Amino acid sequence: MDIGVRKESGVTILEPKGKITIGVGDIALREKVHNVLDEGEKNILINLAAVTTIDSSGIGELVSGYTTVTNRGGKLKLLHLPPKVQDILQITQLVTVFEVHDDEGEAVSSFG
Amino acid sequence: MAAQNSQVHLVIGSHFEDIELVQIVVEESLRKLELDDEVAHSISLAVGEAVANAIKHGNRQNPEKRVEIDFGVDDNEVVIEVTDQGRGFDPDNVDDPLVADNLLRPNGRGILFMTNFMDHIDFSFKQEGGTVVTLRKRLPSAAMAPGPSEEN
Numbered sequence: 594m595d596i597g598v599r600k601e602s603g604v605t606i607l608e609p610k611g612k613i614t615i616g617v618g619d620i621a622l623r624e625k626v627h628n629v630l631d632e633g634e635k636n637i638l639i640n641l642a643a644v645t646t647i648d649s650s651g652i653g654e655l656v657s658g659y660t661t662v663t664n665r666g667g668k669l670k671l672l673h674l675p676p677k678v679q680d681i682l683q684i685t686q687l688v689t690v691f692e693v694h695d696d697e698g699e700a701v702s703s704f705g
Numbered sequence: 706m707a708a709q710n711s712q713v714h715l716v717i718g719s720h721f722e723d724i725e726l727v728q729i730v731v732e733e734s735l736r737k738l739e740l741d742d743e744v745a746h747s748i749s750l751a752v753g754e755a756v757a758n759a760i761k762h763g764n765r766q767n768p769e770k771r772v773e774i775d776f777g778v779d780d781n782e783v784v785i786e787v788t789d790q791g792r793g794f795d796p797d798n799v800d801d802p803l804v805a806d807n808l809l810r811p812n813g814r815g816i817l818f819m820t821n822f823m824d825h826i827d828f829s830f831k832q833e834g835g836t837v838v839t840l841r842k843r844l845p846s847a848a849m850a851p852g853p854s855e856e857n
Binding site: 612614615616617646648649650652653654656657659660677681684685686687689690 | 720721722724725743746750753754757802803808809810811812814815817818821
């Protein structure tokens with residue numbers, strides 16, 4: 594899986610493309626989040642606009658990333674949820690956990 | 706299995722990388738039914754979850770153990786059976802991933818996905834070992850048609 598990385602005003606924006614599913618992208622996402630943390634960055638925004646499919650393992654990696662970043666004193670937020678991912682966050686009730694944004698500028702500003 | 710037509714039988718090793726192959730075959734079979742893309746995607750996701758569970762929890766990623774997938778269609782529904790060679794489990798003793806204490810667990814949502822994306826799922830256990838997960842999705846035309854099939 595291809596995961597783009599860029600920085601805006603102290604926020605690292607990850608942009609995974611394609612599938613975040615077991616054996617296809619889930620480990621890549623985990624490693625990318627850990628790499629960002631190891632570089633000393635603590636504010637992560639994951640842009641999911643180009644994600645076509647996410648399964649329970651992919652959702653698990655988002656949750657795992659969220660708890661890891663939070664435990665290290667950082668914040669992990671989500672941007673541009675495709676309808677399929679939005680549905681899954683509803684089903685799993687993780688909409689109550691993740692802060693989700695539709696506008697990148699607002700999302701970046703929200704990290705404070 | 707109940708399915709009479711369009712029978713597909715797949716056997717894979719216990720490798721997560723093979724799940725995508727199963728989904729490609731399932732999606733291609735669903736395409737012939739001219740199902741709505743969203744419905745087809747949901748079924749494919751549910752099958753992926755069932756196969757992932759079979760590999761992870763059933764066969765415990767033992768590469769020598771196999772997962773069998775049977776896909777079929779009858780007049781009313783898509784029926785998919787996923788069979789592993791594991792020791793089975795108690796479906797009534799699976800933690801609820803929607804309970805507040807479990808919400809931040811990184812795993813344990815596979816059955817939740819299956820129940821949400823399919824109309825019916827059930828588990829059966831073979832005497833010689835192995836779990837069979839049966840996933841059923843009613844075809845839209847059948848779902849809209851009133852009649853005696855309701856008793857199923």
